Amino acid sequence: AAEAEDLPELSGERLDLTAYGPREAVAVALARTAANVAGHTFASLGNHFLVVTDERLSGTGTIDLDAAVTDIRGGASWLQGLVEQETRDETMRSLARSYFERLGLQVWHYGQPDFISGVTGLYEVRVYFAPDGTITHVAPGMVMGAPL
Known part of the structure; x- marks a missing residue:
């Protein structure tokens, strides 16, 4: 960096x-x-x-929600199998929340315990959790829209 x-x-x-x-x-x-x-x-x-890198592009602009989905799925695929079951729920929720915060998205918890959202404008990325904290699905869509 x-x-x-x-x-x-x-x-x-x-x-x-x-x-x-x-x-x-x-x-x-x-x-x-x-x-x-x-x-x-x-x-x-x-x-x-x-x-x-491309110096012609600025560091700000529209957030690529599909890239966020790919990043979260990729991180979860190797991390959740390595985390002890006793701390998996807390760890995986923290992973999603921290990723959203680092990307500059607002974190919304209206879907708890099923999912949390990273929101920008009218769009969100939802991270869905199993009861043990395993990330089961990640998808972009409209804020508070139909399940993704």
């Missing part, structure tokens, strides 16, 4: 991530997250990881 980016979660001491899955999967997830947080696009070609 750029020097100007304030990313306290990435500035700490070296972490041992061996308990969280294969090193390659963790490395890719961290690289993708860092690129997304910095406002760039992550790409990989074989064992080469790239951040795609």
Whole structure:
């Protein structure tokens, strides 16, 4: 990330991530997250990881809700299997809420306990949860519209 980016979660001491899955999967997830947080696009070609930027585009503008859906699904697919069942509900809800907050979306809880929403304008991304906290579905749509 750029020097100007304030990313306290990435500035700490070296972490041992061996308990969280294969090193390659963790490395890719961290690289993708860092690129997304910095406002760039992550790409990989074989064992080469790239951040795609275009200086002609500003960092602000319309939030890509489909990209948010992809990010949340991707993060949940590897994280929820690694989280202990006793803390899964709290952890996965925190993951969705933190992602929405980092993206600048308003977090709405009107669908609790079934889902939470990240809202921008007239649109939202809903993250649906099973009773144990597992993320079962993520979808974009109109705010308070029919179930997605």
